[in-house]
Amino acid sequence: MMRVIGLISGTSVDGIDAALVEISGKDLDIEVTLLAGATYPYPDALSKQILEVCGGASLSMAEFAQLDDAIASAFAQAAQNIQNGNPTAELIGSHGQNVYHRPPTDDLELPILDSGLKKIPNPKSKMGYSLQLGRGALIAHLTGIPTVNNFRAADIAVGGQGAPMVPAVDAYLLSHPDKHRCVQNIGGIGNVAYLPARQGNWLEDIRGWDTGPGNALLDLTVQHFTNGSKTYDQDGAWAATGTPCKALVDQWLSQDYFQQSPPKSTGRELFSFEYLQHCIADASAYELSTSDLLATLTELTAASIVHSYRTFLPRMPDEVLLCGGGSRNLYLKQRLQATLEPVPVLTTDEAGVSADFKEAIAFAVLAYWRNLGIPGNLPQVTGADKAVLLGDVHLPHNSKDAR
């Protein structure tokens, strides 16, 4: 048994999710007990700067270094705080703060050194890139706890998307002996793990991808029309007062990302404020109120999820389990249920895994697997050439051990 802390802040930048868990077993026999979970909001100025960077703002290298230090320090404090009054941890799995994600692209021109010697094999041109700040060496030093981070790089290096990375963990924590399940995270971005019933070669039939926008467009809309006084549509109450425009949802669903076959991943790089501005321009032809616009973007979120199931899954699931902050959006949950009828839409809480802290738990498990030498990616999900060990291991170097 090992006590591990999982840390993550994702594309919503709403704070650092921390989970302290006890883990035993390896894969089919794995057992995870959540000892403590908490969300630690960033200081407003730091959150604002991260959102600007996620929105494409430029940084000098000095500003980049300072931001990385600030995030690492915040993550280290979250790790210390989650242990207060709880058992101490032996390992940290830190996803870090996502600031940039580039899915594998076809038009990458890599320079080749003209060494005149044996040609260097040109890395696959379809190379992705994904950057999460909060460097592990500093977290390890500040906490005195071995820290694993940078989980996406190894999957990308073998040609994968680098996301979603949780399906392997979902498979062992949330699969069912008889029911086919979709575990649907609704964070800033939405991502699904399709878990066949645990029969036969079910592991080979696991699927997963980023479905598209989760809360990102809804948050951007609320922030825009309230001049930042509100940051999200609490319980979906504002959207519930509007009427969705089906013509716009159908028009937006025809866009490339929603039609693209998996493996696929995305982020705020696509579902950005600029994307929202195009939606607002499209909506002007229909004279929508702000409530109608919010209802229509909520409908797009729900429709993009269901469209991807109907288009890319071998069959519809027996049930859908929601997690992530969007699982608290009651209007979105109701629209998903109406669109998926008769498939029940539940939350992972009802299957015994915290909907609020499942992502943080997942990175604790990924760090635990790294420590055991167990690969953490699913090539059939990310498109990677093979299963690989995920994460860089950083050991604390206290003075007496320093070499």
Ligand SMILES: Nc1ncnc2c1ncn2[C@@H]1O[C@H](COP(=O)(O)OP(=O)(O)OP(=O)(O)O)[C@@H](O)[C@H]1O
């Ligand atoms: N009660 C609520 N009603 C509606 N929306 C909510 C509620 N609580 C949280 N949210 C939404 O959840 C978002 C945060 O969700 P979460 O923490 O899962 O995002 P994230 O992990 O940063 O995103 P990602 O998974 O894309 O990295 C908030 O920005 C907000 O939009």
Ligand SMILES: CC(=O)N[C@H]1[C@@H]2OC[C@@H](O2)[C@@H](O)[C@@H]1O[C@H](C)C(=O)O
């Ligand atoms: C680059 C990045 O942070 N991507 C996130 C994002 O937020 C949701 C979705 O897109 C998911 O694919 C991913 O995170 C989760 C933890 C994952 O990798 O499974």
